[in-house]
Amino acid sequence: MRRSTIATGLVLAGLAGLIFFEASRLTFGSIRVPRTGFFPSILAILLLFFSIALLVQTRRQPDSESREEPIKSDAWIRISATLATMLGFALVLETLGFLLSTFIVMLLLLRAIEPQKWSRVIALALVIALVSYFLFAWLLNVPLPAGILEI
Amino acid sequence: MDLLANVALGFSVALTPANLMFCFLGSVVGTLVGVLPGLGPVGAVAFLLSLTFKMEPASAVIMLAGIYYGAMYGGSTTSILVNIPGETASVVTSLDGYRMARQGRAGAALGISAFGSFIAGTLGVIGLMCLAPLLGRAALSFGPPEYFALTVTGLTLVSYLSRGSMTKALIMTTLGLLAGTVGMDPISGEERFAYGILTLRDGLGLVPVAMGLFGIAEVLENLTTVGQHAIYETKIKGLLPNLKDWKNSLWPIARGSCLGFFLGILPGPGPVIASFVSYAVEKRVSRYPEKFGTGVIEGVAGPEAANNAATAGSFIPLLSLGIPTSAIMALFMGALMIHGIQPGPLFIVKYPELFWGFIASMYVGNAMLLVLNLPLIGIWVRLLKTPYIILFPLILLFCLIGVYSLNANVTEIIIMLIFGVLGFLFRQVGFEGAPFILAMVLGPIMETSLRQSLLISRGNFSIFFTRPICAVLMVLTAAFLVSPLVTAKRKR
Structure with missing residues (x-):
């Protein structure tokens, strides 16, 4: 500390x-x-x-504060992967469009935070992308980039 | 009679179907945020701020306020049942609340915390209703020197009350003030620190910075300890406290309400401090202080009342002086300013339907939460078991979409990520984000009033010490700055 x-x-x-x-x-x-x-x-x-x-x-001050254990290296990897994924989202959002970027970013985020089966990750990411598209574009009327899918 | 007419006007605004819905929505989201440990009320308000742009100003404020006091309710539920405070204002509740739950008295603890919160919330709203217009009228005579002194005292007090080191909080305050200078000079319109980046010309946006510091940084911090949460189950029997519980809790609730309300007015994380002070007071006046911490109902009733009354109190400086006193209030100010409404002494006079509608909605919201919280406790607890591997990516995604939806500007996503990383690193070395965001919002007010004061006094700094209100505030500031040094010396 x-x-x-x-x-x-x-x-x-x-x-x-x-x-x-x-x-x-x-x-x-x-x-x-x-x-x-x-x-x-x-x-x-x-x-x-x-x-x-x-x-x-x-x-x-004497260094008496008992420091909690330092962050482990796998946590650093998780954090960096999460940040990189989000930065990627910012960079591709306007070219790929909202739906595709959201799908990809969820795919990577879910994997980055905990390694799990790809089939489960793909299903989850798809559901989240569709639901958030419905929520933001339809219900809340937020203007979202259409991108190459043009939706 | 005036008051009655105003209250009637307020309810006519708050009870429209749309506003009822937003009030409900805010309360539910707030409870959710309070229950889930991944995201605090500041992050949630920052996120939803971006969705309020297209709403009526009254609906926007009503919904955001719902989140704030809803989180206070929700936080206590998880504190009591599973010993995980969803937000800091309910940390104290877990001391005795969780003990009560382990003894099979979870129902009584939850019941008294919900009723206590309701009573205190209502009393707090009444206080706000009476005090804010009075203070607003007094503030009409304030000039630039008074405003400068107010911002200085406010920011110093926030640093003084911060949990960690005061020096670190002062550093965060200064950094926040500096962040507030980015963009156009508030007086001359000249560009500063924008370095040719178009987005920065209008200044650093409040929403991307707040979502970075509170939303992203919080999730990143949680990612360091993934998989270490353990949840115990408790059975809930009978939600109603019995007669003896009520008798024991009545005075703590009354004391907690008063304490909370007045502590809420002061700058700083009002609800958090109020809950701690109330616990300490209850322990001191109790006939059996040694039993505190083993499951005494007074230890739940007092702090729970205090944190809810404090939420009401903390609106007073913002609505009557135009000066936010905490990170959340800074976001509220942002929400109002987006709609072109300047909170301050003229706010209540100029926008009576907004002020009174907002007040009335807080009554309605408190009643809703009482109805919502007691029967739905089971659902909230089940939600707590949402696996973090789904929860965290969702929060991050919502942050990304929320920031982008503001101005359809990718640069703001990048600003949010930068502040997310900064916020995370600062947390690692013990620096808090709250003073930063508050200072960033107060910065322009402070700079404008400082420069105007010096223009008035022709460069004479004595203007800040000869006007009575200024002098009092400056003496207070000096006391806050010096007292930690004195206590440190005495210790040695």
Whole structure:
């Protein structure tokens, strides 16, 4: 816990510096007439201050907090696979259309979260895709991309 | 007489068939969210926000409010029956509620929590009805310095009350304020931090960020512990508490309602804090404090009343000052603003049918939940057994569709995913998402009022300390910031 907190503090301090630099390229104005860059610059300084405070606090504290067990590697794989699948959905949604993308994304998500029989996964994904299409496109009237299936 | 006419107006809005349906829908979805541990009320409200765009503003608010207080009901059901609090406000309920269930008194615990919630919810609504217009009238005299001071105090208090380290909460607050500066400058309209990305020109969207931080991040976190949930079954006999139960619970419910209502008004996760404080109070005033934690009905009745009264109280600052005090209230503000309605001192005067309709719907919703919850408890428990391998992909899919349906914009899906990853990583190192989302919404209000104040005072910061309301708020802020340092020193 302690090491990751220190790492976070350092990253945040760096981020504060970056934001301050970016904010300094906007017009600051003056205290009398504050302009666009005024508020973000103040916030960047605050962020730097709080990050340093976090680092100081963490250094002072003895590492007594009993850390729960670290995340196992298979959990990391599950999480990455889930995220990759969702990113894929965003990328193909408008070309493949809602129905096809939903079917594929459910197929992969169901497998990513727990390995199970393909026949079951295909059936489930199909049902979920059709039901959600009915729910969103028909009942709720949400405009959804038609894509190559043109429905 | 004015009040009666207003209440009548409210019921005429709340009792239209469409609004009754939305109220029902909200309560059911809320109970569902409260029951299922995978998704909290913030994530659910964020998700449904995208579906409310095409609704009437009144229906939208009625449905979203239903989710909020429905989740409080639902959360207690699973706390008591299976010791899994569906959301944080019912963690305390499981202490004595689950013990009661193990002793075969699940019915009494569920019954008292439903009735207690109903009584407290109703009392809370009455309080809201009386207090919000008063505060709204007072707030009409507020200028930019007061608004700036209010946002500063609110955000500091939220950080002060946060569960983990205050420094971490303050960092999240600052990051949230920074996220709020993306897009157009609220005064001059100049572009900031958009880097040529079209979607960012209008600022980071509330819905994609909230769904990422609360929906996606929550599911990702659950994925790290997949397969570790064990559920015990309890039999439920007789849902009605007996006369002795009632006698023991009456005062805890009354105390819990008052405590909850006033704690709900303060910034921060009102219902959560209210339930903890109420438990502590009941334990202190009890003649047998040592029995708390072994299945005492007071330990269920008080906190359950408190968290429901707090939901009503937490609407007050938003509806009368236009300042949200928690992540959920920030989303409500978003829902109103999408319809072009600015919550604030003029809200009640300008939109009486919306305000009173909303109030009336909360009475109706509380009654619905009472009817809904008691007979349907069996169904809710069965739902809890929905395998996570179906539940999690479904939640993720709904997040994807929900965000896309907002503006048919793929970039917003990507923003949601980025904040999902960030939210997950932040949770791993003990940073909470709630201060971030609240700060992001308050950011523009804070910046505008700060810059306007400085324009008025010609760059003199004393404007924040010489006006009486500002001075009080600033002293409070300083106290919240300094007190953790003092207690830390004393410990050493």
